[in-house]
Amino acid sequence: MSTETLQVELAERSYPIQFSGSHAALKAEVQRLRQAGRKLRVISDARVLDAQPDYLAQAGFRDSEILSHPPGEKTKSIEIFSQSLSYLAGQACGRDCALFAFGGGVIGDLAGYVAASYLRGIDYYQIPTTLLSMVDSSVGGKTGINLPEGKNLVGAFWQPRAVYIDTNLLQTLSAREFAAGMAEVIKYGLLADAQLLADLEASGGLGADAPELPEVVRRCCAIKAQVVSDDEKETAQTGGRALLNLGHTFAHAIENVAGYGTYLHGEAVAIGLVLATRLSVELGQLRTAEIERVENIIAAYRLPIRLKESLRGEDLMLAMQRDKKNRAGKMRFVTLQALGQATTSDGVTPQLVEEIWANA
Ligand code: GLY
Numbered sequence: 001m002s003t004e005t006l007q008v009e010l011a012e013r014s015y016p017i018q019f020s021g022s023h024a025a026l027k028a029e030v031q032r033l034r035q036a037g038r039k040l041r042v043i044s045d046a047r048v049l050d051a052q053p054d055y056l057a058q059a060g061f062r063d064s065e066i067l068s069h070p071p072g073e074k075t076k077s078i079e080i081f082s083q084s085l086s087y088l089a090g091q092a093c094g095r096d097c098a099l100f101a102f103g104g105g106v107i108g109d110l111a112g113y114v115a116a117s118y119l120r121g122i123d124y125y126q127i128p129t130t131l132l133s134m135v136d137s138s139v140g141g142k143t144g145i146n147l148p149e150g151k152n153l154v155g156a157f158w159q160p161r162a163v164y165i166d167t168n169l170l171q172t173l174s175a176r177e178f179a180a181g182m183a184e185v186i187k188y189g190l191l192a193d194a195q196l197l198a199d200l201e202a203s204g205g206l207g208a209d210a211p212e213l214p215e216v217v218r219r220c221c222a223i224k225a226q227v228v229s230d231d232e233k234e235t236a237q238t239g240g241r242a243l244l245n246l247g248h249t250f251a252h253a254i255e256n257v258a259g260y261g262t263y264l265h266g267e268a269v270a271i272g273l274v275l276a277t278r279l280s281v282e283l284g285q286l287r288t289a290e291i292e293r294v295e296n297i298i299a300a301y302r303l304p305i306r307l308k309e310s311l312r313g314e315d316l317m318l319a320m321q322r323d324k325k326n327r328a329g330k331m332r333f334v335t336l337q338a339l340g341q342a343t344t345s346d347g348v349t350p351q352l353v354e355e356i357w358a359n360a
Pocket of ligand 1: 142245
């Protein structure tokens with residue numbers, strides 16, 4: 001295997017994650033598709049297109065092939081999903097149309113679900129432009145949109161044909177968005193890679209121009225690729241892909257109750273990681289001192305470790321009951337057995353969860 005790619009192994013649906021040289025690889029794929037007579041379309045957002053005005057043109061796309069949506073979590077809605085499908089239908093895109101997602105997690109999830117649904121499924125490619133989407137949402141084929149009742153409640157598993165990761169794109173990302181992505185990076189260290197966690201701690205806060213960043217992104221993608229290959233549809237009885245949701249049960253509840261857009265997803269995840277660590281301590285799996293270590297690492301990346309303002313416990317509990325990891329009416333959490341090793345815990349009582357929220 002080339003050192004520039006990492007393969008997500010899923011039998012006939014395997015695909016590469018391209019790292020260095022990704023813009024050239026994207027351009028070559030665009031040419032190959034055009035030569036095969038395929039129609040190409042891109043879904044992106046206005047902020048990304050403003051920040052990267054030439055990226056798509058230099059890869060061989062035409063302006064007329066780009067559908068631009070407003071930036072932000074609200075774009076992951078039924079209305080924008082419907083508009084995107086109508087756009088493809090209105091342009092007479094057939095089954096051989098290839099769709100490209102150029103943006104962060106919102107655009108990747110939306111475009112992936114459009115691709116999964118349109119004509120019962122067309123090819124799509126991910127070109128993530130945020131750190132969060134590079135290390136998490138662009139890899140693994142989870143696609144979907146939000147409902148007013150909760151995040152990601154509608155969607156499909158639909159794997160991309162390839163993922164093109166170009167960390168140069170992060171240079172134009174705001175400091176807040178970059179930090180939000182670091183929450184997912186820290187998550188990988190906590191759940192599966194104690195050495196990555198120690199490296200993040202030792203560096204005291206990597207920036208978008210850090211020379212180590214491409215390797216850090218690659219390490220996260222390697223963990224994700226392995227987990228997805230082993231448990232693509234999150235059906236493992238214990239552990240498996242659900243482990244990638246460390247901190248997310250709390251985070252999704254925060255986003256839902258605070259209102260989408262109040263916290264960036266990664267900011268809510270940062271608080272969720274602290275709460276998952278606290279829960280692990282309460283369950284006797286970690287030492288109390290480990291909470292402070294986790295908080296310090298998260299705070300070093302300029303991420304919140306507490307709620308900005310308190311949210312109603314009842315509303316948070318209700319939001320958690322809709323979590324997709326729940327089994328047989330019982331809440332399921334991802335907890336830590338050690339820093340660098342996660343597990344799934346089913347026997348968590350609502351009282352304990354209420355206590356965790358009370359100190360959030
Ligand atoms: N972001 C969690 C997963 O892809 O499974």
